Amino acid sequence: MESGSAESGLVVVDKPADWTSHDVVGRMRRLAKTRRVGHAGTLDPMATGVLVIGIGKATRLLGHLALTEKGYDATIRLGASTNTDDAEGEITAAASAASVADEALRAGVAALTGPIRQVPPQVSAIKVNGERAYKMARKGEEVALKARPVTVHGFEVTGVRRHGDLIDVDASISCSSGTYIRALARDLGASLGCGGHLTRLRRTRVGPYDLAGARTLDRLAEKLEILPMGEAVAAAFPRRDVSDDEARTVAHGGRLPAAGLGPGPVGVFAPDGTLLALVEEQGDIAKPLAVFVP
Template sequence: MSFNGFLVIDKPAGYSSHQVVAKVRKILNERRVGHTGTLDPMATGVLVVAVGFCTKLIPFLDEQKKVYQAKLVIGLTTDTQDLSGRVVSAQPETAVTQEMMRAALSNFTGELEQTPPMYSAVKVQGEPLYKLARAGKEIPRKKRKITIFRLEVVDNLRPVYGFQEGPYLRIECSRGTYIRTLCHELGAYLGCGGCMGDLVRLASGPFRLGKAVSLDELQKAMEQAEVASLLLSPAEALAHLPLVTLDQQSAKLVRHGGRVYLQSKDALQESELARGMTTDGRLLAILKYVGGEKPYWQPVRVLDQ
């Protein structure tokens, strides 16, 4: 049986994102499987996995906003910026007051610049940084612009935090934000150092942890022929895009890469994307709006379904 759609996997700790993809491939006996954004091996939570022809739709998903819950550990810095790494410095006499913590958190919201950690999948001249880091090398990295939309403490702040203590944080941020680095920088701002403890991704765009399934649950669903009930359809996953309904003639043109002169129900901007849906409700293509005297839709991705 062939599967097409999106799975929201609750990634277990200790698995890399690629290992989860390999596991899903094996369970579903499907070669076309890919994840939409890396989650650190020690982290748990939302990992969106595309299956079948939906791997072609990964670039069009709306996953610009992420939500995490992370444990901030103060008084300790490591080479990986989390508890899995080698300790670089420790300050056992650390004492951070409630007021100090509030000031630090308020300093790390809005548009910021962040340097990717050496232990990351970012590539420099084709080489992942983590491979260089494991070889004991450190190279200059370009800062990246990120946005922290919201940064708050999950529970009430304690009066004082000591060595290797710290609050759980809820972070709403832009894609590409490293929560390990945020914890490291919070520790530096507090003057005692810091790193990340536990990390859970609660949401990636519209994909939420409450809708996620474990690998064991996926295996059980496969054995009971219930995988289809776990898959989000491409139309659901791309619901943020405006809708263009294609009649039989227009659908035929789109299948062969031809443009169609149609009007959308929505006001559109040049190069805006839309879902090209057939009259029976199937997603046929991703279309790009081209304005001018005779505006038209140009297919940029046609699905082989």
Template sequence: MGRKSPDFSVRSMPNKHADGVEGLLNLNKPAGLTSHDVVVRVRRLTHLSRVGHAGTLDPPATGVLIIGLGKGTKLIQFLHEYSKTYRATLTLGSRTDTYDATGKVIETRDVGRLSPTAVRTVLSGFEGTIEQTPPMYSALKWQGQRLYTLARQGIEVERRPRQVHIRRLTLLELSADTLTFEVECSGGTYVRVLADDIGLRLGCGAHLRQLTRTAVGPHTVEQALTLEALAEAVQRSTWRTHVIPLAQGLAGFPAIAVTSDGAKALRHGIPPKAAHVSRVDGVFGVGEPVALHGPDGALLAVGTACIDAAEMGRSAPAMVVVRLSRVLVDTL
């Protein structure tokens, strides 16, 4: 007899007291759900009111979707700084109006014979900093309206190109009519647009057939929890063991450890001065994000650096070194 699928309804879940749960969940989003759908299900399962997601995935896409819980929602804006890694499969020979398989075919071309060497040459041309024009079928707003709303009405408006960074773009598989690659890129990169651009440069046209986000910074799809597994963990009252603590939520971020006096100042909303710095981890420049940790390693706040990491130890004691963006400890 097959195992019964978990019921996601509110009434089916034990109504455990969930106050005090703060951190992140690394979930493996299934195809067919919007990122907001996942947030709604997590709210129902955990009975937490403060739940949000970082980095939207289109409904057909799968893979890593980071969910903020409680104060973890305050980290969401900073998770955008992490690079994202995707595995993408393209259908060669046809372009669509949405740049993916959900759209209407607007052009077909003969694929011909593509060699792996030729494809790798094309892919390498996209590495580095490039410009992308956001697609009309996107959630961006123009004069208060979502672009996809206008697109469904047959209206196209001018969109400003954006700079994105492609760290690496690697060919994984190539067949007569499909191409699969892995890309590591900056936040805000549209892989659908990349797929269309690659197809144009190959000369045959292409659209995105399948997309999986395999990593957001240090958070990988191998570590991700499915919604079914989360539901089962809620039923067993073990789901909290899957919550990534705040201190680990920004793993790999440049960081400053502050003294006990610096930690007390942060509780009053006062940014740290050079005299409060006990240790600097990583490299950062002026205006770049930096995490602030207390003497015990707890993540206290996130801000932007006022001076370079290299200058931190040579600054006047009274100089403010970080402009606060988010304070994660309760202020006094």
């Protein structure tokens, strides 16, 4: 870490609208006085809400945190499609949603709940033959993206507002990593025959980190609140406390016997409570994913 820079840990930011996730990382580098800053799970510029930022050694946690379940509050507009599947894009088709009954809407939502196969949006950061899809889409190229398995754990309609040919549907959604809420909006509209796109998105949760613990950039500029590494790991993953001998093994990158705490990452803590490592259990052994002690 650079001299005078902040400790290692996580910062849960309430991202403002019209900022990219990279913009937030840039701001946090200045606040924390270090280049070692990253984020877990990109949010589109239009979206607001929980963006988990890692500082220092905590950047090595981010890939594992990005794979946890996420929660969103969204507004889906039925009656128009866009080329980005959200309000940032241009309207490509419009068809009245006035005749869509509440029962049909509920059935459409139910069909998009549970394990589904989802084609990502044309304008997305997914790579096709080494090039990002959004760059190809901007050149006018048709991008052939493959459907991917994702899980929508919950898709609850919290409000329905009808205005002429349009319907605005408010929803709370919890889903697996890699789920595009824009694609849910697109697919709901397609199934109802009227088209749909996302007009509002607020991420409420990434794993255990939610809006209650999130801070605006203005507040963080006044006081930089960093969740220490040990607390961050204990909140997100199962905890394993080990003996002095086991701690020495882990600190040198060695393996431990499995303790039946997997399938995902497990936080390993020394007898004095220091975070040692993240490990992953494979069969009878626990292999290090990341070791944090020098």
